Amino acid sequence: MRASVRTLALFAAIALTCLVAGVARADTGPATCRSFPITVPQGHLGATLCAPAAAKTVMVLMSGSNYNGTYWDFDYQPQTYNFREAMNRAGYATLVVDRLGNGSSTHPPGLSLNAEDTSEPLHGIVQSLRHGLAGAAPFAKVVTVGHSLSSGTSVMEASKYHDVDAVALTGYSHALNISETLGVISTYHRAVDDPVFAGHGLDAGYLTTRPGSRMHDFFAPGDVDPAVVALDEKTKEVFSLTEYPDSLMSTLPGMSGLIDVPVLIVDGSLDRLSCGAGYSVCASAATLHAAEAPYFAPAAKLQTFVLPGSGHSVNLARNTGAYHAAVLNWLNSTVGH
Template sequence: MRQSLAFLSILPLALTHPTKQSYQCIDFDVPLTFQAPSLEPAFPPFKSHYDSVAFLQSISSRTSSDGPSPYKGQKSIDVDVSIAAQFCFPPGRSPTTVQILSHGLGFDHKYWAFGGENSEYNYVKAATAAGFSTLSYDRLGTGGSTKGDAYTLSQETIEMEILKRLTDHVRDWDIPCLSHLHAPTKVTHVGHSFGSQITNDLVATYPNVSDGIVLTGYSTRKASVYFAIGSNYGLAKDILPKIYGNLSTGYLIWDQQFQAQYLFLHWPNFSPQILAEGEQNKWPFSVSEMLSTSVHPAGNFSKPAMIISGQYDGVFCEFNCTGVLPSASSTFSGATPFKTYVQPNTGHGINLHYNATGAYSVINDFFSSYVKN
């Protein structure tokens, strides 16, 4: 059980003791308080599945781009949240370069360590084996982090500001439970899908905050409506009432594993067991996360940047990423270098495919070549 914090500090919650040739992790909570702009919905809160499905029809309509915005403006709100985080590092070594990992919709931070410590789907295992440390965290509404208002709080800009503040804590080494380790000299960022979207926003807004980025499951094309259609979402509180019955109606989720296959996986290049495990560990996403995404030109970001997506990514490439990714060079025109890579025989959820370790090597070789001391 995670401890609750009554004061603004960062405390360790659990220590995973390493076995030989494994990595070590420390879990902790980060309380954050700040002000940020929030989009104000122009639509009423959903009352039932009927409302959410009707809304899905409206945003996926052929003429939806000609209609009014789902938001009527924005206002500044107070953000007071707690973010659950996990810092992992090779045993016996202090971090030199830290990768901050931001997961996408439908997952929590366990996306980055899928299957556990010894799993071949475990990105943290691959990164720490390559000599890096990682900080993964649960975005708003997932895992051990705050489950706030799905309409006004869980939005891209606010989640980007959370990522900025987590990065500041790492940069300043303002994490008491990690004080026995030396402060890192480099901080990089890896995102997946919506996590890549907020990482893109991060370096567009704060171009000096990162020493290098890798965006997975991403392109600078607007996330296709296939995500909304493919999820065929409903109210999480009604689909899984025993788990999510206390969430607001703005938290949405799919109800069948084959919807997850459509969204994230490419057959026959994944194990049915992995699909089932992902389904057992899925998390809701907020309606405003889905609606507030946009591509942010990051021309002032001058550090290394890479986009890596599956050949058959349906969310950002409409199931064919061949020839799509290089156009992102205009978004990252100042990045040195800027590279793209298409992972073969892979869908949107790169980490869940048989050849995930191949993608992990590409990512960590990139950081080793252009960022690592």
């Protein structure tokens, strides 16, 4: 009963806030974009809705740890790297949402955050999109798209509420490489000690990557533009380690098997976090599918894609266009416009 009351209250707050708080932005390509806050119990989430004319399907794009919405809406060479624009050009609406504690969202005490603080608002957002969010027409179909940490929260939401039409999981697998993950965590330090966040008033519970470590953590040197890495360093984000434990539960057997809508998993072939020992799981789309299929029900109609040469951050690889095409092929064949 408590969870139901909380969900209803969250849904009502989202609907009310977005009806009155829409802030117009300039049109970007074929899509009209508006930014607005979405009220949640801990404050608000920053969100931007971009909708081509007559779009009936919307993709909810949530950033993982170390990133905010710029991961999906990258400014450098957008014709290549901007995932949001690629989806809009193809006729799909997008809602880019910053998790609590990053981007334009509220920054509660860092150690108070967890993955449920993302998955529960995600459920409210899905419901609001179906009824008309921020004055937009209701969307007939809603697809959640996560990266890394937010892939885990997408699994949490879809397996619990069964209210989305499809789920795309990027930088995610059940073959989490623990030693490499610990190696990446070892590159984190307090955000208050980082020049990017000096003077931002963040508490000591917020962490970020040490300067110069993102190439090792999230990229493969042979598949990245140095200018992308430089901008990625400037736009990097904070997070809390307390967001990890419940999100990582999604990589254990059980939870993902409850998803009953189409699922796409995307990994880079050199993703040090998600590809298992020696990157063996990500040798090809076939090996990734073989490894992941036992964790999903037949209703998931699991499809997989491996971006050759890419590290963890597939949105920012030189050949990310191939990944865009794979996502669109999957969308067109499963949910459509």
